[in-house]
Amino acid sequence: MTTRTVMHAMRKACLAVTVAAMTATVAIPSFVTPAAAQGPESVADLAEGLLGAVVNISTSQNVKGSEGPNTVPMPKLPEGSPFQDFFDEFFKDRQGGRGGEGGSRKVQSLGSGFVVDAEQGFVVTNNHVIADADEIEVNFSDGSKLKAELVGTDTRTDIAVLKVDPAGKKLTAVKFGNSDTIRVGDWVMAIGNPFGLGGTVTVGIVSARNRDINSGPYDDFIQTDAAINRGNSGGPLFNMQGEVVGINTAIISPSGGSIGIGFSIPSALASGVVNQLREFGETRRGWLGVRIQSISDEIAESLGLDSAKGALVAGIMKGGPVDNGSVQPGDVIIKFDGKDVDDTRDLTRIVAESPVGKEVDVVLMRKGKEETVKVKLGRLEDSTDTAEADDQDTGEEQNDVAPTASVLGMTLTELNDASRSEFGIAEDVSGVVVKEVAADSAAAERGIAAGEVITEIAQETVSSPKDVIDRIEALKKQGRKNALLMLAAKSGELRFVTVRMD
CATH class of the missing domain: 2.40.10.10 (Trypsin-like serine proteases)
Structure with missing residues (x-):
């Protein structure tokens, strides 16, 4: 077949496809309109009205010439070397001073931002755009520039607010939507x-x-x-x-x-x-004063929950808003201030967005029953020193020789002066000490380590190796596949794990 014959055949095939397409009925789902399928025809008008409110952020920072991980040291040259002048000029330009010593260089970076208040000149950007900057300049779409001062930053959300003095300049601002x-x-x-x-x-x-x-x-x-x-x-x-x-x-x-x-x-x-x-000039977030962890399917089954939803309270911070017994380790928070809590992220975010000092209703599951408690929120930024456990010696005396037992791959012993000293366990921690963990055991799979303390099993306190064995046997008779353990670290910080019992 010649090239001309091939081309003629291809034209006939294309014509047949075109005619078929013109005569066929194309089925379009009823819920998709032609406009929605094509997307917006143009955003030119929308963009034209918004470009003036979006700004470029230019920052500069003075850095010592000898600072930085990429600083190259000035090579040592023989006295009178013909290369001396060359290297002097090279390192002066590169590091901001002769030989990189005592000089400085200006580092610049660029980012974006937008005006949220035209009259007062407030501009929003990212914290990482202006972090450590010595000078901040806001560049507008019309080519004008204004120096900016830093109003406040929030590293947790990476947000910063700047302020410029419009000085008679008419700014364009935009608003937040939902x-x-x-x-x-x-x-x-x-x-x-x-x-x-x-x-x-x-x-x-x-x-x-x-x-x-x-x-x-x-x-x-x-x-x-x-x-x-x-x-x-x-x-x-x-x-x-x-x-x-x-x-x-x-x-x-x-x-x-x-x-x-x-x-x-x-x-x-x-x-x-x-x-x-x-x-x-700073954030003021609500604070509940609890340590929380996610709920796995195994933990949900151990707690008798219908699904793995909510935030499991693993510990209470001393001096916090709920250090009065209103919320307890082992509680599962399922609703906070009328908002559903599906996971730990939900609770963290909802609490942080709540006003300091507000009284809220907290709905939780406690030992299979739903309860509602009222809590007055503290301030998160004031809580940095309240999370650590008290580690002072109380002087209590206990027997140095304690019985041991083995279960689920763990060797357990009583918590006394000897075991506290051996593992550095805080005095306010109580329970049963994990002395050893067998490799490839069910306990090892869950990351349980020697020196941790079992404080509860299936939300029942334990104080001796025998208590642990009795609780495990009782759970097996109930047909449970996993045992829910509340463990305390040597500092007192709590966490929950489930361990297979088969």
């Missing part, structure tokens, strides 16, 4: 300063919500495929109404460029932090 109303698949628009280019608009959708990327205690990111690159940090993520629903903060990228996986702090979290930084 990120709780956005859905996966909604269109969003990012504006920022990628790679220092400035005024860059990208469009995408909300790819996912409630993402935890292990960047902080309040991770609840919006994931988007709108292009976000280096320099976009601190810039806004808009919905199609022009409201800020997120602050662009992080990306996942092996290359450093956008691969369609970017993360934004939701406005529902960010707006409260921004308001506190504007008012107080």
Whole structure:
């Protein structure tokens, strides 16, 4: 077959396909409208009204010439070496001073931000954009520049608030929207300063919500495929109404460029932090004063719960709001101030967003029964010294020789002066000491280590190796597959683990 014959056959085939497509009936699901299927026709009008509120953040920091992990030492040259002048000039330029000693160099970085108050000149950005900066400058879309002062930062959410003096300049501001109303698949628009280019608009959708990327205690990111690159940090993520629903903060990228996986702090979290930084220059978060851990399927089964939901209280902090017995280790918090608690992240975030001093209702499961307790919240920032256990000697005397027993791969012994001294166990810890753990045992699989103390089994206190064995046998007779152990570290910090009994 000649080339011309082949081309003629291909044209006939294409014509047949075209005619078939014109005569066929295309089925479109009734719930998808043509406009929704195509996406927004244009975001030009929306972008035009928002570009003026988005700014570039330029920072500078003076660094000593001899500082930094990449500092290269000045080589030692023979007296009168012809290369002396060359190396002197090279290291003076590179490290900010002759031989890198006593000089300094200015390091600059770029990021993004947005104006939230045009009259007072408040600007929001990321904390990591301005961290350690000596000077901060805000660059506007019209080319003007203003020096900025730092109002306050919050490292836990990576948010910072700056202030500029408009000095007669008319600024454009944007407002926070409600990120709780956005859905996966909604269109969003990012504006920022990628790679220092400035005024860059990208469009995408909300790819996912409630993402935890292990960047902080309040991770609840919006994931988007709108292009976000280096320099976009601190810039806004808009919905199609022009409201800020997120602050662009992080990306996942092996290359450093956008691969369609970017993360934004939701406005529902960010707006409260921004308001506190504007008012107080710092955050004032609620504090419950409990140590919590996630509930696995095994723990849920051991506690008799219908599902692995809630936050398990693993310990109570001394001097905290619930150090009065209202909440106890082993309780499972399922609702806080009227909001459902599905996991530990929910509880951490809801408590932090609650006002200091507020009295709230806490719904919890205690030994299979639902109870409601009222708690007055403390302040998280005041709680840094209350988490450690008291480790002072009480002078109590106990027998030095204690019986031992073996169960679930653990060798157990009574807690007395000898075992406290051997493992450095705090005086306020009570229970049964784990003396040894057999390799490849059920206890070893759960990370139980020698020196830990079993304080409870299935929410019943134990004080001797015999108590432990009796509780294990009782659980086996009940048909339980796992034993729920509350363990205390040598400092007194508690955690729950489940150990297989088969």
